[in-house]
Amino acid sequence: xxxxxxxxxxxxxxxxxxxxxxxxxxxxxxxxxxxxxxxxxxxxxxxxxxxxxxxxxxxxxxxxxxxxxxxxxxxxxxxxxxxxxxxxxxxxxxxxxxxxxxxxxxxxxxxxxxxxxxxxxxxxxxxxxxxxxxxxxxxxxxxxxxxxxxxxxxxxxxxxxxxxxxxxxxxxxxxxxxxxxxxxxxxxxxxxxxxxxxxxxxxxxxxxxxxxxxxxxxxxxxxxxxxxxxxxxxxxxxxxxxxxxxxxxxxxxxxxxxxxxxxxxxxxxxxxxxxxxxxxxxxxxxxxxxxxxxxxxxxxxxxxxxxxxxxxxxxxxxxxxxxxxxxxxxxxxxxxxxxxxxxxxxxxxxxxxxxxxxxxxxxxxxxxxxxxxxxxxxxxxxxxxxxxxxxxxxxxxxxxxxxx
Numbered sequence: 001x002x003x004x005x006x007x008x009x010x011x012x013x014x015x016x017x018x019x020x021x022x023x024x025x026x027x028x029x030x031x032x033x034x035x036x037x038x039x040x041x042x043x044x045x046x047x048x049x050x051x052x053x054x055x056x057x058x059x060x061x062x063x064x065x066x067x068x069x070x071x072x073x074x075x076x077x078x079x080x081x082x083x084x085x086x087x088x089x090x091x092x093x094x095x096x097x098x099x100x101x102x103x104x105x106x107x108x109x110x111x112x113x114x115x116x117x118x119x120x121x122x123x124x125x126x127x128x129x130x131x132x133x134x135x136x137x138x139x140x141x142x143x144x145x146x147x148x149x150x151x152x153x154x155x156x157x158x159x160x161x162x163x164x165x166x167x168x169x170x171x172x173x174x175x176x177x178x179x180x181x182x183x184x185x186x187x188x189x190x191x192x193x194x195x196x197x198x199x200x201x202x203x204x205x206x207x208x209x210x211x212x213x214x215x216x217x218x219x220x221x222x223x224x225x226x227x228x229x230x231x232x233x234x235x236x237x238x239x240x241x242x243x244x245x246x247x248x249x250x251x252x253x254x255x256x257x258x259x260x261x262x263x264x265x266x267x268x269x270x271x272x273x274x275x276x277x278x279x280x281x282x283x284x285x286x287x288x289x290x291x292x293x294x295x296x297x298x299x300x301x302x303x304x305x306x307x308x309x310x311x312x313x314x315x316x317x318x319x320x321x322x323x324x325x326x327x328x329x330x331x332x333x334x335x336x337x338x339x340x341x342x343x344x345x346x347x348x349x350x351x352x353x354x355x356x357x358x359x360x361x362x363x364x365x366x367x368x369x370x371x372x373x374x375x376x377x378x379x380x381x382x383x384x385x386x387x388x389x390x391x392x393x394x395x396x397x398x399x400x401x402x403x404x
Contacts, residue, residue, distance in 0.1 A: 014095075015087070015137050017080035020175050025077060028069050035062050038218060055215060061222070080134055087144040094129075103129060105148040111156065117168035119161075121145070133168035139259070163252055166259050167245045171236075173261070174244070177270060184274045192278065193224040196285040203289060219294050227284045235277045243269060301402070305344055307385040308336055310402065331380055331395060338400035339393050345382035348390060355381045355390055 039062065042051055052059060083096040094101040103121065110122045117133035119142075131141055142165055146158055179185045197220050201210075210216050244266065251258050288294060304312045331337070335347045349355045353375050375381050379392045 013086070014084050015135055015140060016084040017135055018172055018175070020178065021077060021080055021134070023178075025073070025081070028072075032066065032069060035065065038214065042214065054212075058215065058218060058222075085135070085141075087140045089144070090148060092141065092144070105145060108145070108149060108152065111145070111152050117165055133165065133172050136169065136173070138169055139165040159256070163249060166252065167240070167248055170244060170248060170261055171240045174266060174270070175236075177267075180267070181271050181274055184271070184278065188274065188278045188281065189228060192281060192285070193221075193228065196224055196289070197221070200289050200294065204292065204295065216294075223288055223294050224285070227281055227288070231277055231281050231284070235273055235280075239269065239273055301344065303344075305385045307387075308344070308346060308402075310336075310344075331398065336402035337380075337382065337398050338402070339382070339397050343384070344402065345384050345391070345393075347380050348383050349375050349381040351375045351377050351379055353381065 039051075039059075042055070046054075079096070083094065085095060086093045090105055092103040092105075094103065103123070107124050108121050109124050112120045112122060112128070114120065114130070117138060118130065119132075120128045120130045122128050131138055135141075139162055142158075142162055146153055197217060200220055201216070204210070247262070247265070248259070301310060301312055304310075331347055331350060333347055333349065336344060337347060338344055354372055355375060373392075376392060378396070379394055380398070382391050382393050383389070384391070
């Protein structure tokens with residue numbers, strides 16, 4: 001192992017890891033800062049126990065993100081940000097953190113495959129060195145090794161895997177064009193999600209009383225980010241598989257050394273695909289808004305409650321104390337509430353009132369005339385659907401309200 005102060009700049013050219021990995025790192029750091037700021041602000045408004053009780057799902061999701069970030073950086077990304085290599089006729093020269101490591105071709109014992117564009121070289125000392133399309137022009141390594149040690153490729157489909165490496169190399173290179181079409185990208189990554197957040201709040205705040213605005217927008221941001229990332233990933237894979245891979249396959253089939261990308265063709269296809277991608281994201285945003293998917297504490301009743309003039313599947317039930325477990329809300333006579341194991345009832349009286357089980361007043365509320373009882377402190381009197389039975393229920397046991 002030889003110590004050096006700078007990379008070898010002589011030919012053959014230096015093969016570096018992809019430059020867009022730095023963008024990944026900056027993006028993940030920005031998201032981490034946003035998440036930490038959000039939870040730091042939330043802690044100033046409530047205790048840790050209350051925050052955990054009310055936001056378990058969001059906290060676990062945030063914890064999972066930080067675990068992924070740490071694993072991704074320390075076990076994969078860090079090495080690639082600080083490494084490069086060169087392929088010579090008799091060896092591969094690895095440059096990592098100012099150190100040079102020589103992998104002599106005549107010391108390679110075998111070649112192994114992991115998946116897709118990932119393969120490794122097993123040396124005579126038993127060590128394995130892995131290579132993938134995260135390194136630019138990974139096909140140079142494959143070709144250089146083939147020229148020096150053809151006997152290692154017996155039983156291997158050299159040309160087929162070489163084509164696959166070129167395809168993945170081009171796919172990775174296209175990622176550097178991620179924000180090439182600035183106007184479309186501006187609309188896709190900024191305008192569309194901002195409009196989605198505003199429109200969702202405008203529509204849903206008319207039906208649902210939103211107590212925790214920060215948590216509400218945090219959930220919306222998570223949905224918007226997931227939608228944009230998933231649609232981008234799917235479109236990228238579809239274009240690679242069914243458009244660009246086929247083109248380079250035909251190109252190299254007619255001339256094996258013709259690995260050049262058609263930049264004009266790729267730019268046109270990517271621009272058009274981004275327009276469809278924006279349309280797809282907007283459609284999914286509309287579906288999220290229509291279904292109320294971000295309000296997972298809002299459901300629809302499953303049973304037909306004719307006594308309350310409620311039809312199954314049409315009336316919304318606002319669970320978790322109006323979308324906020326820690327919020328105290330008033331209960332009034334006539335409110336339709338949810339308690340117990342999803343039981344729906346109507347409030348007939350609050351604490352201190354006298355109630356019975358038979359007669360009704362002019363408003364249709366049950367009034368005590370027999371078996372008179374006073375509603376205890378902290379309780380409400382509730383009548384079940386299609387029944388004259390009145391129950392005394394603790395206010396703390398109410399878990400939702402019917403939203404007509």
